[in-house]
Structures are given as C-alpha cells and as structure tokens.
Amino acid sequence: MKSSRLLSILLLLQTRGRMTAAELAAELEVSVRTVYRDAEALAAAGVPLYGDAGHSGGYQLLAGYRTRLTGLSTGEAEALFLTGMPGPAAELGLGRALSAAQLKLRAALPPELRAQADRMRLRFHLDAPGWYAEHEETPYLAEVADAVWQGREIDVLYRRWKEPREVRRLLAPYGLVLKAGRWYLVAGPDGARTYRVDQVLSVTPTARTVELPEGFDLAAHWRRTQEDFHARLYPEQAEVRLSARAASRLTGPQARALAATGRPDPELPGWTRATLPIESADQAESQFLSLAADAEVLSPPALRARIQTTLTTLSTRYTLPPPGPLPQDPHGADRS
Structure with missing residues (x-):
C-alpha cells in the first residue's frame, strides 16, 4: 500500500x-x-x-520532472473499462472518441491486464436510467456541452413549469451533470442554478467568456444541491414502528434515517422504532397505509388520527352484510 x-x-x-x-x-x-x-x-x-x-x-x-511510473494495476484497468459510458458519451458527441480511447488503452495493456479488462467489458454493463423512465430528447445537448467546454455564455429559450412557460435566459455554463439518465446544466450568473437540458428550446452562443466562480467544484455543488433538495422534499418527521418487512421497503432518505435512528421497539420484539422524514401528511398517510399491518405511526398525533379516521371509514365501507336466514326445508322439517 x-x-x-x-x-x-x-x-x-x-x-x-x-x-x-x-x-x-x-x-x-x-x-x-x-x-x-x-x-x-x-x-x-x-x-x-x-x-x-x-x-x-x-x-x-522540480520543474520539468515527469515520472514514468504510470502503469495500471489490474483493478485500475478493470475500473477504466467499467466506467466507460457509451450512451452518454454518444449524446455528448464523444462516442467515437471514447471507443478510440478504449481501443488505444486496450492495445497498451499487457496481455494479462487486457484479458481482465475484456472480461469486465463483456460481463458488466451500465444502464443508469430507471425502469419506468421514458427517454427524453435533448436536441441541444451538444450545443450546451460545447458552451461548457469553451467557457462561453449562451442565450437560451427555456421551458419552465410555471407561467410564463417559455422564458429567455443568459446563462454562464459551469458544468453538466447526468442524473438517472437526465442531463442537467449548472449555470450562473445568479449563483449556481440547475436547468434541465431537455427543456432548452434554443441555444445561441454569445461573445462573452465564462469564468468559474473561485473555489467552485461541480461534484461538491451537486452534492449540496441534492442535500438541499431532500431537505425541502421531506420537511416533516414521523415516529413509527416497523416490522422487518416494512423496514426493508424503505428507500432513499427514509432508509438512511432508519439506519441512523432505528432502535429495537420495546413493545414488539423484532420490530424497529425510528424517526423518518416525510413529505406531507397526505403522502405519509398513503405510504404508511400501503405498509398495512407492518407499520404503525406513533406521532405526530394529527397524522395518527388521520390514519385512524381513514381505517374507520374503510372498515365501515367493507363491512360484510349479516348472514341471511337459513334456507327452508321443502318438506317442512325443522333444520335447526
């Protein structure tokens, strides 16, 4: 080491x-x-x-000193071929460049590392988007990426969710991020804001050059953006007890909260008590009802009362009718 x-x-x-x-x-x-x-x-x-x-x-x-100790280990060679993303590279117009680079790298590797890298390429494939995500066209991705590379301000027509739907923006591109199959542009000049590239309707480069803000780090900025997003998405909390089956169904921030706050429930052996973030009372009610008898909300009281009201309504709605009278014997015999 x-x-x-x-x-x-x-x-x-x-x-x-x-x-x-x-x-x-x-x-x-x-x-x-x-x-x-x-x-x-x-x-x-x-x-x-x-x-x-x-x-x-x-x-x-010392100025001019260059080491030639740049050989790759087996793990490093495997990792380089595993991280090759032909889909996103092609979207950026770099598909041929990626293929050429991998070909040159493979040719430069010694035979034993080449065999390991080939096994990695043949047996592992990266497909980032989720199963139910539809492919979204990004016709101006190449132009946006070129502006990022060249450090050039762009004049864009952008479609947003509120009125007016279409607005013009002068953007200073800082970087591109691929998240779950969707491209995002991080740009100024008013701080570093996030724009969906598939919502860009036109791009016109300007003559102005763009300088990154001092100390700006794209990866660190994106991590902070994700943390802020989750904090705004889950502004409230609920104290719950969960069976092992319910706990295994939690994902994302709730799974992380379970790991951080989960503790054995003192009343139900094998169950876990935890404090989970929730989006809203509506969302939390639907989520915890979907867990049926594998979860119980302990607080806040308003959420617990809301679930109790819904369960009472459901119980009334699905009450079975009382059984009817016994059928009569055609011969008049007593069947009681």
Whole structure:
C-alpha cells in the first residue's frame, strides 16, 4: 500500500502542481504525519521533491520532472473499462472518441491486464436510467456541452413549469451533470442554478467568456444541491414502528434515517422504532397505509388520527352484510 501511495503522491503533484500536506492527506485519506513521512521517503529515493513552509507553502516537484511510473494495476484497468459510458458519451458527441480511447488503452495493456479488462467489458454493463423512465430528447445537448467546454455564455429559450412557460435566459455554463439518465446544466450568473437540458428550446452562443466562480467544484455543488433538495422534499418527521418487512421497503432518505435512528421497539420484539422524514401528511398517510399491518405511526398525533379516521371509514365501507336466514326445508322439517 505504501508504494501505491507514493506513486499517487507523485502523480498528484505532477498533474496538479503545488499541494499542501493537508490537501495530499485529504486526497489520499491518510494523516498529515503520514504525508510527511512519505515525502521524506520520496526525497531519499532521489525524487526532486521540495516543500515550502508557511501559509502559501506546500510540496512541489522540480520543474520539468515527469515520472514514468504510470502503469495500471489490474483493478485500475478493470475500473477504466467499467466506467466507460457509451450512451452518454454518444449524446455528448464523444462516442467515437471514447471507443478510440478504449481501443488505444486496450492495445497498451499487457496481455494479462487486457484479458481482465475484456472480461469486465463483456460481463458488466451500465444502464443508469430507471425502469419506468421514458427517454427524453435533448436536441441541444451538444450545443450546451460545447458552451461548457469553451467557457462561453449562451442565450437560451427555456421551458419552465410555471407561467410564463417559455422564458429567455443568459446563462454562464459551469458544468453538466447526468442524473438517472437526465442531463442537467449548472449555470450562473445568479449563483449556481440547475436547468434541465431537455427543456432548452434554443441555444445561441454569445461573445462573452465564462469564468468559474473561485473555489467552485461541480461534484461538491451537486452534492449540496441534492442535500438541499431532500431537505425541502421531506420537511416533516414521523415516529413509527416497523416490522422487518416494512423496514426493508424503505428507500432513499427514509432508509438512511432508519439506519441512523432505528432502535429495537420495546413493545414488539423484532420490530424497529425510528424517526423518518416525510413529505406531507397526505403522502405519509398513503405510504404508511400501503405498509398495512407492518407499520404503525406513533406521532405526530394529527397524522395518527388521520390514519385512524381513514381505517374507520374503510372498515365501515367493507363491512360484510349479516348472514341471511337459513334456507327452508321443502318438506317442512325443522333444520335447526
């Protein structure tokens, strides 16, 4: 593991330039003290690595130094072929480039790694969209992607959900995100907002160039966006007890909340009590009723009373009629 970590430090410094010990430690998921020891080991091995102290200091390779230790491990070769996404690459106009790159990579691999990579490509396939998601046409994806690559402002006609439905926007493209088979554009200038690319009705590039906001990181921004979305989607909470079968049916934020707050129920052995996020009383009532006898809402009282009222109504509606009189014996015999 140490040799792999030393190589990673070399490649990080070679591709990114100066990095502090703290930055290297965060990237490699080790302690800063470990980075110090690794830097000393590299210097002792003759690598022209030097470090500057102070607030703006850090480690840096001597200008012009390039390592040739770029060989791939078996796992790395497999991962590269597994992450190839021909569908999205084709949508971005990069399908041929991806195929060519994979072909060149395969040709450069030694025979044993080539065989492993071929097995990965033949036995694993990535299909990101959900089963019931319909394919949405994105006729202007290539133009939007080109604006992202070129750092060029675009004038778009955009269709939104509220009136007026069609609006014009001058957007500063920061990045594209593919989420569950749907493309999203993250763009300024008023902060970093999200736009569905399939709702773009026209694109006209302008002469203005776009600079990313200082410190902007697309992946980190998207994670925060998802967290904010879930917080707004599930603004309320409910205390519930669940059977093992009901607990296994939870997904997304509710499954994560179950893992974080779940504890054995003191009254029903084998059941779990947990605090779950809910969208609204309407949604929660439908969800917990769908779990039938495998779930019980303990609070809030208003939600519990609402479910009780619905169950009473259903019980009345589905009450069986009383049995009719016994049939009479045609010969008049008493059948009681």
